[in-house]
Amino acid sequence: MLFPGTEVEGRSLGSINPTMSQLPVRKRRPRGLREAAPPAMREDPPVRFPGVVLCLVEKRMGASRKAFLTNLARSKGFLVEEPSSERLTHVVSEGNSGDEVIEWLKRKQNGCVDAGGSNLALLDVSWFSESMQAGRPVEIEPRHCLTVTVSAEKPQDTWLAAAYACQRRSPLPNNNQLLTEVLEDGTSAEVETIRQSEKYQTMKLFTKIFGVGAKTAHQWYQEGRRTLDDLRGHPAQLSKEQQAGLIHYEDLNTPVKRADAEAIGQVVREAVNKCLPGASVTLTGGFRRGKPSGHDVDLLITHPVEGQEAGLLKKVIACLDQQGFLLYHSVHRNTFESLEDSDQEPSSHASSMDQYERCFSIFCLGDLLGDAQEGAGAEKPSRVRRTSGASRFWKAVRVDLVVTPYSQFPFALLGWTGSRIFERDLRRFAKREKKMLLNSHTLYHLEQKTWMSAASEKEIFQHLGLEYIPPEERNA
Incomplete structure (x- = not known):
């Protein structure tokens, strides 16, 4: 119930029409819930630089940032197309090397990229930022360019190993036997120091026991045990599997x-x-x-x-x-x-x-x-x-x-x-x-x-x- 003299939105109720005061008060719609006006139809901005066709490398840039930069470039009149487009002239990357960009383009089935990417401008995102600020493609300087250190094309007589072991054959006699002799016979001072250490020798001894893993071997080492006799002196502390492994230690470590x-x-x-x-x-x-x-x-x-x-x-x-x-x-x-x-x-x-x-x-x-x-x-x-x-x-x-x-x-x-x-x-x-x-x-x-x-x-x-x-x- 309303009383004379009460103010509503800065007005005294005494000035309100008595008839209007009997009507129900209509609640105002919260501002956040007001219906938005339908978006106006916008036309794509005109292309101002037809000779420059950009591609943004999503790798390390992320999809959200790529979408934002794409809209920004188009609003400035730049053409931005997909990586498979044959019209690309400028490829912009953030945090990738030139070699990585070339490999990325090849995975995206771009048939125009050559071995060193010389037919495309491989650019750091700094060139893009400066161009957006200037409102036009700025001149490419050496600091903008990504370095390509390896050639993507290999001589025809070069053999490349498959990425997965299940894609290649690995017989016991193999072409790498000469190399693996080098690996097995080569020595490293740091490695030899570790191999000759008491902890390494003890861990190696204990993990050869049937039923003993690295965690158990390390625990025994921490407890001061160093030999098989140290373990034989406490058989009750071993599992049946470990006891059997200790009894037949020599046989089980024979090929x-x-x-x-x-x-x-x-x-x-x-x-x-x-x-x-x-x-x-x-x-x-x-x-x-x-x-x-x-x-x-x-x-x-x-x-x-x-x-x-x-x-x-x-x-x-x-x-x-x-x-x-x-x-x-x-x-x-x-x-x-x-x-x-x-x-x-x-x-x-x-x-x-x-x-x-x-x-x-x-x-x-x-x-x-x-x-x-x-x-x-x-x-x-x-x-x-x-x-x-x-x-x-x-x-x-x-x-x-x-x-x-x-x-x-x-x-x-x-x-x-x-x-x-x-x-x-x-x-x-x-x-x-x-x-x-x-x-x-x-x-x-x-x-x-x-x-x-x-x-x-x-x-x-x-x-x-x-x-x-x-x-x-x-x-x-």
Whole structure:
């Protein structure tokens, strides 16, 4: 209720018409909510300098700043076109070298740029700023120009390595052997100082123990331990895996020969077929790539009937243990979620690259295996001596048994064959170039949101648009 004498917006209510005072007060629309007038149609400003066609390099400049500078240039009467335009005369960059600008233009499919960019003015953003301030293209001075130090064109007889290891063949005998002899035999005072230090030698000793990583080795070093005997004096502080690794330290740090790996593979194959006829066992890792020796033996187990492999590993382990082949073993269950039950994209993180059911074991390779192979002309397993000096005819070997469903076997085979660099680059290529996630279980298309099945390694390469590279040429 309003009373006489009250002021509204500086006026006394006494001066207000009594009739008007009975009407409801209309609320004023806040200024921020007033309807804006429709924008007036604006025509593009006329082109004042037709002989100058600009291109702004978005790399390091950013999309927002590029858009702002583009509008500014056009408002001043400059022509600004896309990097693929054949009419470009001036290329403006911020924070890039001349070589980087040339490579950027080539990736944008500009067919006019030559080896040194001499047919284009490669300019720093300072020229652009001065031109905008002057309202016209200023004269190009040396300080405005970007320096080109390398030629983009190479002689026809020059061989260029592919960007990814999965795009090139890497056989064991290679053209770089002379160079790598130089790398292995060369010395560096700084490097040698570190290698001869007590900490480095201790870390190297401890990390060779089965089940010991850099973190545990560093902890032991901090506690004042320096030798294997220091660890043997406190067995209760070691895991069962580490205790086994310490007991068989000498054997496990002796290279495993191909004959030994094939002998172990045959023993496991017999145990697998005894537990599940029709199942297959495949030797992977460096031995599949043609290496004559390695640090352990990796075996993939599968069955052509999907689901038949379930529960197989425990039966095989029991069979091998009963025959006295296992000195140590630990089983890890399959933690990979089935594709049918998963509604999330697979992860490419290293910790989730392989989640198969597996057994990490130390195998007892004895004389019995050598006798069984002598008729076939195979090399007899190595004779190993005990630390006490007494000889024995068996050796401890690291063996990984991995069970995979048949539908995932090609991905597991590819992942477990290696090499580590080849597999790393293969996954990088899949994600960066093909928008796919590849791991040892499957291949997933990120844009199409689909799982890519494959019946062989060759089909995986086909999905990625790569030439198939056989195992013996994956030694990157």
